[in-house]
Amino acid sequence: MSCQNKATFHVQRGYSFREIEIQCGRTDPWGGRATCDSCFDNQVEMERINAAEANIKADNETSRASGHGDY
Secondary structure (H helix, E strand, O other): OOOOOEEEEEEEEOOEEEEEEEEOOOEOOOOOEOOOHHHHHOHHHHHHHHHHHHHHHHHHHHHHHOOOOOO
16 A cells, blocks of 8 residues: 555553554554545545455465465
8 A cells, every 4th residue: 555644543551542643554553454534535445455455364264274374
């Protein structure tokens, strides 16, 4: 993903939260894909992201079935 925007997340820290920014397309704090608001609102971009995520999931399932781990 070539988007240079940042996605904002609130992560628990003790009894409060801290705000962190992650570049769009990178891994978010919970292991998913960080998506900025402009990409999230763009239907074509979200279809591309969802197709890429489905391909990653299929690759990992095939790899596990053949006795290897995730990529």
